[in-house]
Amino acid sequence: MQIPPDGHRPGEIVAGSELRRDVTVWGSYMWGYAAVGADIYTALGIITLAALGLAPLAFLAAGLVFALVGLCYAELASSYPLAGGGQYFTLRGLGDFSGLIAGAALVLDYTIDISLFTVVAFGYFNYFLPWISFGHHVGDFTLHLGPIHLAWLWLVESVAGIVLLIWLNVRGIKVSTNFNEVIGTIAIVAQTLIVIAGFVLVWNPDLVAHQVIFHRPTLSEFAFGSSLAIIAFVGLETISQVAQETRRPATIIPRTSIGLVLSVLLFAMAFSVLAIGILDVHTGKPLDFHGREGDSVALIAQNIPLIGVVAAPLAAAIGALIVFISANSGVVSSSRLSYSMSQFDLLPAWFSKVNKKFATPARAVTVFGAVALLQTVFAFFTPGPAGRTAAIDVLADLYAFGATTGYLLVFISLFVLRFRDPFTPRPYKMPLNIRITYKGNQVWFPVLGVIGFLGVLFFLVMVLLTHQYARIVGPLWVLAAIALFAMYRRKRGLPIFKTLPRDWVTATRRVLLEAEEFQSLEEYDAALQEHRERSPGQQ
Numbered sequence: 001m002q003i004p005p006d007g008h009r010p011g012e013i014v015a016g017s018e019l020r021r022d023v024t025v026w027g028s029y030m031w032g033y034a035a036v037g038a039d040i041y042t043a044l045g046i047i048t049l050a051a052l053g054l055a056p057l058a059f060l061a062a063g064l065v066f067a068l069v070g071l072c073y074a075e076l077a078s079s080y081p082l083a084g085g086g087q088y089f090t091l092r093g094l095g096d097f098s099g100l101i102a103g104a105a106l107v108l109d110y111t112i113d114i115s116l117f118t119v120v121a122f123g124y125f126n127y128f129l130p131w132i133s134f135g136h137h138v139g140d141f142t143l144h145l146g147p148i149h150l151a152w153l154w155l156v157e158s159v160a161g162i163v164l165l166i167w168l169n170v171r172g173i174k175v176s177t178n179f180n181e182v183i184g185t186i187a188i189v190a191q192t193l194i195v196i197a198g199f200v201l202v203w204n205p206d207l208v209a210h211q212v213i214f215h216r217p218t219l220s221e222f223a224f225g226s227s228l229a230i231i232a233f234v235g236l237e238t239i240s241q242v243a244q245e246t247r248r249p250a251t252i253i254p255r256t257s258i259g260l261v262l263s264v265l266l267f268a269m270a271f272s273v274l275a276i277g278i279l280d281v282h283t284g285k286p287l288d289f290h291g292r293e294g295d296s297v298a299l300i301a302q303n304i305p306l307i308g309v310v311a312a313p314l315a316a317a318i319g320a321l322i323v324f325i326s327a328n329s330g331v332v333s334s335s336r337l338s339y340s341m342s343q344f345d346l347l348p349a350w351f352s353k354v355n356k357k358f359a360t361p362a363r364a365v366t367v368f369g370a371v372a373l374l375q376t377v378f379a380f381f382t383p384g385p386a387g388r389t390a391a392i393d394v395l396a397d398l399y400a401f402g403a404t405t406g407y408l409l410v411f412i413s414l415f416v417l418r419f420r421d422p423f424t425p426r427p428y429k430m431p432l433n434i435r436i437t438y439k440g441n442q443v444w445f446p447v448l449g450v451i452g453f454l455g456v457l458f459f460l461v462m463v464l465l466t467h468q469y470a471r472i473v474g475p476l477w478v479l480a481a482i483a484l485f486a487m488y489r490r491k492r493g494l495p496i497f498k499t500l501p502r503d504w505v506t507a508t509r510r511v512l513l514e515a516e517e518f519q520s521l522e523e524y525d526a527a528l529q530e531h532r533e534r535s536p537g538q539q
Contacts, residue, residue, distance in 0.1 A: 123294020
């Protein structure tokens, strides 16, 4: 059996960390907001086009499931504050093979995050295109190749943006927590002003009622719109990804996760209700997002009297910046997650190779950045509806598969860990639990976890039934990851479907010690000691 150059043996847990725990409560929240808060800039237009007058209900259905996902992550990330997020929770609860599938699904999401958010970022940037191109309309930069409406300038911008992100991350330059805090705060203030001004100055409840009654989608359209709406809430994973750099994670992570869930759900509902209750100032008709999916929030701001002339370019500028930051978080997260997977022998150590000059995981950054480039080119060359590019539609279609697959496995891991590992302190538990006895231990079974699991399962089924690209690309991506995993394990003489034995007790103690969660460490040791006294024959 070969030992890789990094020196760790198969099954050995590399839990030590040189990462400084400098992320505060606000910093943790803003790491999440930089990822999730950008989603409304991306999702509003395409979901409103899909779910029509029932768009708010689509957002609400996805938002309620997202809230349960957030509570699940709050429990797991505060109990196991280690980088890796959903992949680590699944590995810990279900074993190596399931951990691989969860990791592969989430990495797919991160690469699509890079593609989709870069495209949308330049969609907001192109709001200014008529001003900087001597009056030309965005449509003037589109080639019509049969059924393909190739927005060639938008494609060039997006490719250049992804290349820039790859270059920055290879060199070790990334968006800092402080920068996230500044931009995120500006975005929250701007969104709040747009929502308040929109409801006060232009929103028409009669128009909302009219759209709900006479502009309703079919059942299949609503199912598609609801399954798309999940992308408005993807990104909560980021808080757990920085858990290893968060001060007192047991206390901070539940607060930031719940705060993020509530604020994002509030903004998503507010913007969706606002969107179907505004008239276009140019046509006198309800807002039409066709051709404006890339800058939908700016379109809303543009139609607000008195402040529209200022609010629209401000919303476009902030949208471009915060969405591009979110694209950068996809680069950071994909490389970090692949690094974590290689440490647990789920991916070859090649992915965790650190560049000697810049001390960054340059290989992982380059590989997954290249995947994002291919996804972007594929999306722009896909035939779309008459008169508009299909790029955002295609990427959004793909985005939901990875999230629903990963979240489903995380919920299953929550159940398993409640039974198999009742000793690890849980500073926060999902509400509404039933106390049961399992193998002599008292276990709290999460009722809301079951509801969340069923909700995510419903959305995964809807994705597979209604998303024409995701139901093909998603499973193929996971199968490719399984093939790579099998070849790597076979080369090293490791079992493919069997989980490697790992010393989770030592790993948990080390993580709690590094996090300075001394009370949790004492509770953990006491629970283990009590278990040993009751069951002297077990370790």
